[in-house]
Amino acid sequence: MTDKAATDKASITAPSTSGNVIAKYLPVYFTLLAIAGLEIFLAYRNLSTLTLLVILLAMAICGAALAVMYFMHLAEERPSLFLSLIPATIFVLFMMNAIWTDSFRLLHMKPFAH
Amino acid sequence: MWLFIISDAVTFGACLMAYGYLRAASTDWPTPFKFYPTILNVIIMTFVLITSSLTMLGAVDAAKLGDKAKASRFLWSTIFLGALFAGLHIREWLGLINEGVRPFHNPWGSPLFGATFFSITGLHLLHVICGVIALIVIWRGYTRGTLTAGHVETTGLYWHFVDLVWMFVVPTIYLLSIQH
Numbered sequence: 142m143t144d145k146a147a148t149d150k151a152s153i154t155a156p157s158t159s160g161n162v163i164a165k166y167l168p169v170y171f172t173l174l175a176i177a178g179l180e181i182f183l184a185y186r187n188l189s190t191l192t193l194l195v196i197l198l199a200m201a202i203c204g205a206a207l208a209v210m211y212f213m214h215l216a217e218e219r220p221s222l223f224l225s226l227i228p229a230t231i232f233v234l235f236m237m238n239a240i241w242t243d244s245f246r247l248l249h250m251k252p253f254a255h
Numbered sequence: 256m257w258l259f260i261i262s263d264a265v266t267f268g269a270c271l272m273a274y275g276y277l278r279a280a281s282t283d284w285p286t287p288f289k290f291y292p293t294i295l296n297v298i299i300m301t302f303v304l305i306t307s308s309l310t311m312l313g314a315v316d317a318a319k320l321g322d323k324a325k326a327s328r329f330l331w332s333t334i335f336l337g338a339l340f341a342g343l344h345i346r347e348w349l350g351l352i353n354e355g356v357r358p359f360h361n362p363w364g365s366p367l368f369g370a371t372f373f374s375i376t377g378l379h380l381l382h383v384i385c386g387v388i389a390l391i392v393i394w395r396g397y398t399r400g401t402l403t404a405g406h407v408e409t410t411g412l413y414w415h416f417v418d419l420v421w422m423f424v425v426p427t428i429y430l431l432s433i434q435h
Binding site: 162163166167170173174177180181184187190194197198200204205208209212213226229230233234238 | 268297301
């Protein structure tokens with residue numbers, strides 16, 4: 142097997158080639174557009190900043206999940222890839238969120254303050 | 256590519272969290288974005304970027320089928336949409352700069368507004384510009400036969416990631432700073 146053929150075999154994974162992939166992913170495309178439209182609609186409602194932030198982030202996570210699973214084909218990849226990537230990323234982001242609050246304690250030069 | 260995407264996702268996550276904490280700690284965070292021109296521009300930019308993901312899917316599919324002409328058309332559609340997005344983004348920046356927004360100064364409130372806005376949207380814009388350049392390189396290599404459909408697919412993953420990041424930038428940076 143040539144290097145080129147090996148690269149092709151290794152990198153092209155489960156997703157099938159239909160020749161009509163645009164039609165296949167149109168529902169995902171329109172859902173992403175609808176999520177974006179709904180976000181803008183909600184931004185003009187009289188919601189508190191915190192409520193709006195929670196709703197918008199939840200919708201952004203849904204949109205991102207659709208993009209990762211279908212546009213990036215993670216749904217069709219090996220489950221081990223999903224299990225090794227997504228929980229680790231979420232864990233790192235949560236830990237980062239926990240550590241950021243320390244920066245506010247350091248602002249007051251009280252690193253061990255409660 | 257997946258490892259790069261994950262590391263980049265964490266980088267953007269850190270930037271957005273830092274922005275969130277700075278904003279929460281500020282008592283005079285500006286909310287300057289009007290429907291016209293900013294939010295309308297953001298709507299068009301979002302439409303352009305999501306559509307470019309769809310054309311990228313077409314390019315990957317055509318490349319896998321070995322249809323070079325179709326893959327080229329889809330790749331150039333993606334390149335055009337990416338360049339259009341970058342152009343709209345730069346127009347948005349110039350509008351804000353004309354209104355007096357600088358990285359550490361603005362006419363409305365907390366001086367950190369400009370720093371966070373330009374750094375986060377700038378990092379995303381840099382990704383889009385790098386993506387457009389990468390797509391041109393991949394198109395050239397693929398049509399000449401030096402690169403494979405696998406390379407097109409890998410670049411596609413990067414391009415979809417750029418789209419994904421924008422889904423978080425729009426609500427956090429723009430929609431939470433709308434002028435009511």
